Amino acid sequence: VYRRHPDRSKLQVKTSFAISWQETEFNAVAKGDAAALINVARSVGYDAVELAVRMPTAVDVHRLREALGGLPVSALGTGQAYLTDHLSLTCHDVGVRKAAIRRLVEHCHLAAELACPLVIIGLIRGKQGDSALLDGSLQEVCAFAESLSIRLVVEPINRYETELVNTAAQALSLIKRVGMKNLGVLLDTFHMNVEEENPSAALTSNGERLWHVHLADSNRLAPGAGHLDFRQILGLLCAQRYDGYVSVEIIPRPDASTAMKRALDTIRWADGNSSTSNNNKEN
Ligand code: LER
Ligand code: MN
Numbered sequence: 001v002y003r004r005h006p007d008r009s010k011l012q013v014k015t016s017f018a019i020s021w022q023e024t025e026f027n028a029v030a031k032g033d034a035a036a037l038i039n040v041a042r043s044v045g046y047d048a049v050e051l052a053v054r055m056p057t058a059v060d061v062h063r064l065r066e067a068l069g070g071l072p073v074s075a076l077g078t079g080q081a082y083l084t085d086h087l088s089l090t091c092h093d094v095g096v097r098k099a100a101i102r103r104l105v106e107h108c109h110l111a112a113e114l115a116c117p118l119v120i121i122g123l124i125r126g127k128q129g130d131s132a133l134l135d136g137s138l139q140e141v142c143a144f145a146e147s148l149s150i151r152l153v154v155e156p157i158n159r160y161e162t163e164l165v166n167t168a169a170q171a172l173s174l175i176k177r178v179g180m181k182n183l184g185v186l187l188d189t190f191h192m193n194v195e196e197e198n199p200s201a202a203l204t205s206n207g208e209r210l211w212h213v214h215l216a217d218s219n220r221l222a223p224g225a226g227h228l229d230f231r232q233i234l235g236l237l238c239a240q241r242y243d244g245y246v247s248v249e250i251i252p253r254p255d256a257s258t259a260m261k262r263a264l265d266t267i268r269w270a271d272g273n274s275s276t277s278n279n280n281k282e283n
Helices: 034-044 061-068 094-113 131-147 168-178 189-195 199-205 230-239 256-273
Strands: 014-020 048-052 073-077 118-121 151-154 183-188 210-215 245-248
Touching (some): 014 034, 014 256, 034 061, 048 245, 073 094, 073 245, 094 118, 094 131, 118 131, 118 210, 131 151, 151 168, 151 210, 168 183, 168 199, 183 189, 189 199, 189 210, 230 256, 245 256
Parallel strands (some): 014 048, 048 073, 118 151, 151 183, 183 210
16 A cells, blocks of 8 residues: 655655666666666655666766766665676685675775765675685675775575575674674665564664665565555664665566655655654654
């Protein structure tokens, strides 16, 4: 159910929508004419866009900057490098592993050029790789990212997509093992709905290391199309003074522009009705 309500001039949360800048097989992202999609996201009212980028060196940065027209980039997604090029941080083949690390270094360079603070570690860690190799690979990427003031976020992903890091607790213990200050967590409400025993507890379990959030409903459609309670989700985020973006990463049905509007409608409604909304009452 999409609940409509009057626009609020200021939300408690910063919003973003995930768009693929290059062609992709990933279905939970807006794709096609990326420059046009960025414009739609801007006109619908998002504060930023998240960009999925398979190959950073192939990005025409000038064209991308022009398309953005000053709209911030909340984070860079990297999963396409796994899906299409099969690069993985946990591959036994050291050549593939090094190529994955090099690719992420390129993502860090692009992120720095776009003043985007975060690079996402999702599927690029591999689906069935050797978890013992993950810590070292991440240490290498984090050390480089630090030199550009870029932070990385590990995203727990559901078991049907990867065996490595399915829950918020696993992400936190990975971060502790890796021991780098610029490694945090990204939680995706779609994956949490599959994996977390207690999604509310998981949402607050990463404390100051929670730097990015993907919003999708239980069916991976726009928030409002499934059975997740976004009032509770935003309420919990605001209560812990989360100051990152909530970035909508969904299957864009029936079309990207409608999905963008529906998602933002639900976020605005949930924001206005969350338990912390008193902080933001309109006069
Ligand atoms: C990417 O953010 C994600 O959520 C994964 O499902 C990638 O396949
Ligand atoms: Mn995600």
